[in-house]
Amino acid sequence: SAVISQKPSRDICQRGTSLTIQCQVDSQVTMMFWYRQQPGQSLTLIATANQGSEATYESGFVIDKFPISRPNLTFSTLTVSNMSPEDSSIYLCSVEVGSLVEQYFGPGTRLTVT
Amino acid sequence: GQNIDQPTEMTATEGAIVQINCTYQTSGFNGLFWYQQHAGEAPTFLSYNVLDGLEEKGRFSSFLSRSKGYSYLLLKELQMKDSASYLCAATNAGNNRKLIWGLGTSLAVNP
Numbered sequence: 001s002a003v004i005s006q007k008p009s010r011d012i013c014q015r016g017t018s019l020t021i022q023c024q025v026d027s028q029v030t031m032m033f034w035y036r037q038q039p040g041q042s043l044t045l046i047a048t049a050n051q052g053s054e055a056t057y058e059s060g061f062v063i064d065k066f067p068i069s070r071p072n073l074t075f076s077t078l079t080v081s082n083m084s085p086e087d088s089s090i091y092l093c094s095v096e097v098g099s100l101v102e103q104y105f106g107p108g109t110r111l112t113v114t
Numbered sequence: 115g116q117n118i119d120q121p122t123e124m125t126a127t128e129g130a131i132v133q134i135n136c137t138y139q140t141s142g143f144n145g146l147f148w149y150q151q152h153a154g155e156a157p158t159f160l161s162y163n164v165l166d167g168l169e170e171k172g173r174f175s176s177f178l179s180r181s182k183g184y185s186y187l188l189l190k191e192l193q194m195k196d197s198a199s200y201l202c203a204a205t206n207a208g209n210n211r212k213l214i215w216g217l218g219t220s221l222a223v224n225p
Contacts (some may be wrong), residue, residue: 040217042118092156102162103149
């Protein structure tokens with residue numbers, strides 16, 4: 001497995017501002033993902049963070065709203081831009097470790113937009 | 115279409131056995147995951163089934179029938195700490211990394 005940390009753990013932000021969430025892994029991993037989990041909802045994949053290239057976004061998510069960086073094999077950031085109350089959610093990063101197919105999740109960032 | 119169905123809520127008694135069912139429909143299928151998620155925490159991996167049959171791992175077992183598009187998670191000797199949401203997720207064809215997630219089954223274990 002891997003030890004994954006996220007910063008911040010929670011934040012309350014004003015409408016129209018942006019927040020950058022960091023995900024740090026204690027070992028090099030090939031695949032890193034960003035998810036959103038809204039209250040009472042399932043996990044929704046936002047994008048796959050690719051090291052050294054642009055992230056791969058899922059349908060309904062765009063780079064202008066959720067820019068992602070992945071400068072190396074242990075770190076990624078997700079920015080939630082121009083926030084609205086609808087962006088209030090838990091944001092989770094996950095990784096695949098080595099040849100294991102299962103994903104391991106970070107503790108999540110609870111975002112509230114007022 | 116792609117869909118995962120699982121019951122919304124279940125209740126069981128400490129020491130008992132509970133079975134949480136999951137049916138899936140995907141455009142292609144590679145395998146099925148079960149995750150446990152305690153309130154306010156991240157999901158943690160429980161099991162991954164690729165082949166038909168039952169896989170046992172301590173108090174937890176997971177079953178898969180590919181022909182029926184059906185899986186279940188069996189929890190034995192229930193403990194209070196097993197109160198959590200249990201998420202079923204299927205891997206999509208051609209892309210093992212993209213998971214289709216169910217809404218989760220909230221299990222309450224009562225004394």
